[in-house]
Every structure is written in structure tokens, then in C-alpha cells.
Amino acid sequence: MWPATLLRMRVLICPDKFAGTLSAPEVAAAVAEGWRTVTPGDDLLLRPLADGGPGFVAVLAEALGGRRLPVPTVDPLGRPAAGEILLTDDGVAYLESAQACGLHLLSAAERDPKATTSYGLGLLVAAAVEAGARTVVIGLGGSATNDGGAGMLVPLGVTALDAGDRALPYGGAALAGVATLDGVPRLRGVTLVAATDVDNPLLGLHGASSVFGPQKGADRADVLLLDAALERWADVLVERLPGCPPGLGALPGGGAAGGLGAAVLALGGRCESGIGLVTRAVGLDAALDATDLVITGEGSFDHQSLRGKVVAGVAGAARDRGVPCVVLAGRVSTGRREAAAAGVTEAYSLVEHFGGEERGGVAAAMERPADGLRALGARLAGQWSR
Numbered sequence: 001m002w003p004a005t006l007l008r009m010r011v012l013i014c015p016d017k018f019a020g021t022l023s024a025p026e027v028a029a030a031v032a033e034g035w036r037t038v039t040p041g042d043d044l045l046l047r048p049l050a051d052g053g054p055g056f057v058a059v060l061a062e063a064l065g066g067r068r069l070p071v072p073t074v075d076p077l078g079r080p081a082a083g084e085i086l087l088t089d090d091g092v093a094y095l096e097s098a099q100a101c102g103l104h105l106l107s108a109a110e111r112d113p114k115a116t117t118s119y120g121l122g123l124l125v126a127a128a129v130e131a132g133a134r135t136v137v138i139g140l141g142g143s144a145t146n147d148g149g150a151g152m153l154v155p156l157g158v159t160a161l162d163a164g165d166r167a168l169p170y171g172g173a174a175l176a177g178v179a180t181l182d183g184v185p186r187l188r189g190v191t192l193v194a195a196t197d198v199d200n201p202l203l204g205l206h207g208a209s210s211v212f213g214p215q216k217g218a219d220r221a222d223v224l225l226l227d228a229a230l231e232r233w234a235d236v237l238v239e240r241l242p243g244c245p246p247g248l249g250a251l252p253g254g255g256a257a258g259g260l261g262a263a264v265l266a267l268g269g270r271c272e273s274g275i276g277l278v279t280r281a282v283g284l285d286a287a288l289d290a291t292d293l294v295i296t297g298e299g300s301f302d303h304q305s306l307r308g309k310v311v312a313g314v315a316g317a318a319r320d321r322g323v324p325c326v327v328l329a330g331r332v333s334t335g336r337r338e339a340a341a342a343g344v345t346e347a348y349s350l351v352e353h354f355g356g357e358e359r360g361g362v363a364a365a366m367e368r369p370a371d372g373l374r375a376l377g378a379r380l381a382g383q384w385s386r
């Protein structure tokens with residue numbers, strides 16, 4: 001007979017948050033709890049993840065240590081909001097755009113990307129510069145804004161002006177009238193890095209307005225208006241900011257968080273994959289090398305998931321090692337073949353677990369996500385570990 005230790009399955013549980021219901025650590029804990037009810041002896045390693053969107057700073061603080069400085073800021077409508085900066089010993093500050101620009105900060109009725117602003121993120125960046133950071137890494141994703149970072153630039157010393165040299169109102173729609181910029185960026189030589197949750201460009205069919213505008217409250221007419229406004233904004237940035245790369249509207253990551261990625265590029269910074277940065281910080285590669293099964297997940301597993309989000313990053317890394325990867329999600333709308341190509345072995349949804357859309361599965365998935373995840377965790381243990 002095999003020694004008991006050799007029969008233990010090693011399972012890596014590394015989900016993203018389920019937006020609107022559970023944080024990533026809560027998701028991981030619920031799945032693990034369910035698994036343990038069936039095979040308590042297995043080795044479960046919990047590594048909650050983030051991709052640049054909500055939870056970015058908390059996950060990195062857990063992995064990297066450092067000082068967390070509370071910084072008061074404002075939400076996309078200018079109301080007070082709680083922000084924070086994670087400062088590590090090597091002079092790097094980590095910020096999360098969602099703390100100031102997050103969709104979760106607004107009610108459904110308040111969502112209007114024509115009016116929402118990234119000004120509050122500018123306050124956080126300015127505070128990080130003031131705190132003496134040499135590099136500022138900004139997690140991008142989960143935003144309610146589509147202003148190409150115009151609001152963010154204001155606390156950094158740069159204001160968008162119309163043809164009459166008047167400061168533009170905040171919000172994505174006003175950028176249709178941008179003519180020039182006033183001021184120079186006050187960054188004191190700091191290097192800016194955008195850790196993006198998607199690699200979409202700023203403009204066009206795959207751009208910020210078309211792909212993410214609707215979830216922020218934009219209708220078809222708004223999307224066209226916002227895309228045209230961002231095109232004008234990109235032209236002005238290229239013309240007026242010396243460090244801005246040409247072809248800004250088409251660069252990967254520029255469309256993250258309503259064009260905040262493009263603003264970082266325009267300030268001479270760079271975009272990199274948020275999930276790549278987080279997985280390095282939490283040591284995911286080493287964990288993957290020593291696991292038999294990976295369980296990841298997110299609120300909605302859809303076509304956006306495969307464009308740089310947590311699930312895509314984990315599934316791709318698992319596939320490269322030949323490790324099976326199971327996705328648990330509130331809702332699954334990705335096709336089987338598409339998911340398999342991304343490295344996903346199986347995907348299960350809470351909505352289906354709770355009986356499907358017709359039988360109240362959506363409401364149950366929102367109301368009792370942890371119960372559902374515990375049940376799915378137990379089901380996976382039964383399937384994979386026994």
C-alpha cells in the first residue's frame with residue numbers, strides 16, 4: 001500500500017474576487033472549506049489573486065509586506081473615498097485605481113462614463129510621489145470611468161483645455177472638445193507602471209469605450225461619442241506631451257480602466273500585465289510546479305476573462321506545466337473550445353449550481369455565493385481526489 005502522504009492531493013486555490021459579492025481570500029476560503037469536508041487530508045495552498053482591479057493592493061500587501069498608508073481621495077463623482085498606498089522598502093508604491101474610479105463605488109443609476117472622472121486616482125498618484133516613491137505601480141481595472149486619464153492628470157499638474165483655453169469639465173464626454181493642455185506633469189522623475197487587467201487598446205472596436213463602456217452605463221450612442229472623444233484626447237496627448245509614444249490609441253493596455261493605461265503611457269510610463277505582476281509577487285510559478293490541480297475563478301467567466309485577467313493568467317501557466325485547471329465562476333459564458341484553448345480543463349458556474357437562470361440561480365448566486373462555492377469545492381474533491 002502507498003504511504004498516506006503519497007495519496008494526498010496537492011491543490012492550489014488561486015481565485016480572483018467575485019465582483020460585488022466576495023473578495024478573493026473569501027472565495028479561496030469557501031472552496032477550501034468545501035473540499036476539506038470530503039478529503040480533509042489533502043494539501044490545499046490558498047493564493048488569492050488580483051489582476052490590477054479591486055483587491056490589487058491588498059493581495060500585494062499580503063505577498064510583499066511594506067507599509068500601507070491611508071490616503072483620502074474622491075470617487076468617480078467627486079465624493080470622499082478611502083484610498084491607500086502600499087510602500088515597499090525598495091521605493092515602489094502600489095496603488096489601485098478602483099479605490100478612486102471603481103464601478104463598485106457607484107449605484108447602478110449613477111453609472112455614466114460621460115461624466116465620471118479619474119481625478120481621485122490623480123490624488124493617490126500625487127500622494128505617492130510626495131511620499132518619495134521612485135516607481136509608482138498603478139493597478140488598473142474595475143473602473144467606472146472612461147476619461148482617458150484626463151481627470152488623473154489634474155492633480156499631477158496638467159489640465160485639458162478647450163479651444164477658448166477654458167478648463168474642460170470632468171468626464172469622458174467633455175474630451176470631444178479638447179484642444180490643448182496646460183501645465184507640465186509634476187512627477188519628479190518617478191517611473192509610472194500601469195498593471196492592467198486587460199490588453200485592449202484605447203480606441204476602436206476593441207477599445208475602452210466599445211468593450212467596457214456598456215458595463216459602465218454607456219448606450220450605443222454614448223459609446224460612439226466616447227470613442228471619438230478619446231481619439232481627440234489621444235491626438236492632443238501625442239502632440240503636447242514630449243514623452244508620449246506615437247500611435248497611442250492602438251497600444252496594448254491603453255484601453256484599461258477607461259483609458260488610464262493610455263494616460264500612463266502618455267506620461268512616459270509603461271503598461272504590463274497586472275496578473276503577471278501579481279503572480280510573480282505571490283510566487284505562483286513555484287506553487288504551480290508543486291501542485292496536482294489548480295482551482296481559479298472569478299465572478300463572470302466570459303470573453304473578457306481571456307484578455308489578461310486572473311483566470312487567463314492562471315490557466316495559461318497551468319497549461320504550460322500540464323496541470324489541470326478548473327474554473328469556478330458566478331456565471332460562465334465562455335465557449336468550451338475557447339476555454340480549453342486558454343488552458344481551462346473544466347468550468348462550473350454558481351448560477352447553474354443553483355438551478356440555472358430560469359430557477360432563480362442568478363439571485364441565489366448573488367445572495368449565497370459562499371454556500372455555492374463550498375458545495376462546488378466539495379464536488380471537485382469528490383471528482384478529483386478520490
Ligand SMILES: O=C(O)[C@H](O)CO
Pocket residue numbers: 053140141142143144197198212255256257258
Ligand atoms: O476598468 C475597466 O474598464 C475594465 O476593467 C478594463 O480595464
